[in-house]
Amino acid sequence: MKTVILQSHTENALTPWLRGCLSSVEAWAARVGADYCFLGDELFSHIPRWVQEKVSPQTVIATDLARLRLMQHALRDGYDRVVWLDADMLIFAPERFQLPDGTHAVGREAWVQQTHGSLKAYKKVHNAFLMTTTDDTFLPFYADAAERMLTRAQPPLVPQFIGPKLLTALHNMTELCVEERAGMLSPLALRAVLNGGGKAYEMTLEGHKVPPAAFNLSASYCGRASDGVCNTDADYAAVIEKLMAS
Template sequence: MKSIVYQSYRTHQVPDWIATCMQTVRAWADSHAFEYRFIDDAFLAYAPDWFRAKADGQICPTTDLARLLVARELLAQGYERAIWVDADLLVFAPEKLTLEVTADFAFCHEIWLFTDETGESQISHRVNNSISVFCKNNVHLDFFIDAALRIAQHRQHIGKLDIGTIFLSQLRSILPYPLLENVGILGPELMREISLEQARHLIDYARRLKAPLACANLCASLHGQTIQDIALEHSLYEDVVQRLLASRGEIINRFYLAPA
């Protein structure tokens, strides 16, 4: 299957850890003989001006739409499969990152861990598009594009997750579709524990996985914020990247429990 992996990010002031993430994706693509294409900030212009105005400078909803439009363009160019990968996704076990897609598109199973006001772990199961896969002649891509535009048209302001996680999760609640199970989504608590070599929340998280992780999205959109006294600064991201690469993900996967 003629496949292409595509990513986008700015070309100036690129954090070292983002550059590392993208290098791991490109190496993974090369190992599978997938073509690879990097798109600079011109990627954002795929979203109409009115859409970007309603997003009010937020990158997430703009890229949520742009990745769909570029996928359609790539498939029209003759590729049989277009694979979007977020720039902040780190591949630490490339041999485990296989795209066993049983339908003509796929997103990721997001297990989001957070702590409540009592300090207890809470888990939500959602859909994430940090890896988005679309195959040629699928009947769903145009629907996703149309839905994104319709959602935006009927709102004065487009929220950060409106076009991606919220819409895709709500859709799947009534229309089940396959998800990639080996893609992690690491929130602040998990990032801190990886950095400090702690395991309380990591154990809760890993035991809910349906497969060992091959990669993880590090949620760059939270960079610079302080959430529950966790400062999401450059040094934390750098440390987490290095620990995940050094352990090849075992810092999380060691707690995974395979189904009996």
């Protein structure tokens, strides 16, 4: 099956640890025999200009739609299977990260945070990992629905408006195919990994049916306080080193 792996990020904003994440994905793409394509801001050429203008300054919303249109474009270009991974997605166990059977897949989110003084894990799905194929009927529906929602919505919009929020709602109604090995670390879970383990990381792992082989590291929280922790660039780099050695 002819496959391409897609990623994108503003190039002048790539930190060393983000480049490490990208390298892990590019190496994995070679391992599974897939083509690899990295885009900068030209990603946004795949969506109408009004989308960027309407959602500004929440560019993540524009990115959420642009990735879907880019994936559709890749299918039209002749690929049988297209995979999107966010730039802050780290594949730390490439030997276990196999693409699932089926026509589509989304990632698994087990988000651990403080709620009323105790840790709680919120089990959802995410779009930091997306897979589609030529036989997929979900991605066209999802992309068109997301754009229609943006047409009707009035700012300000939450960053997850057409991303994890919409995906999780659709999953709860239709039970999407979830790639359990493509997980996500909350700030508390990332700090737990940094400290060699802990309850937040354990709860994250418990939210997956199989052990994760890749994590989205939630770059938007880098340098930003959340749940009493503030993980720095150095912390992210150290976590990557620990995960790659695990």
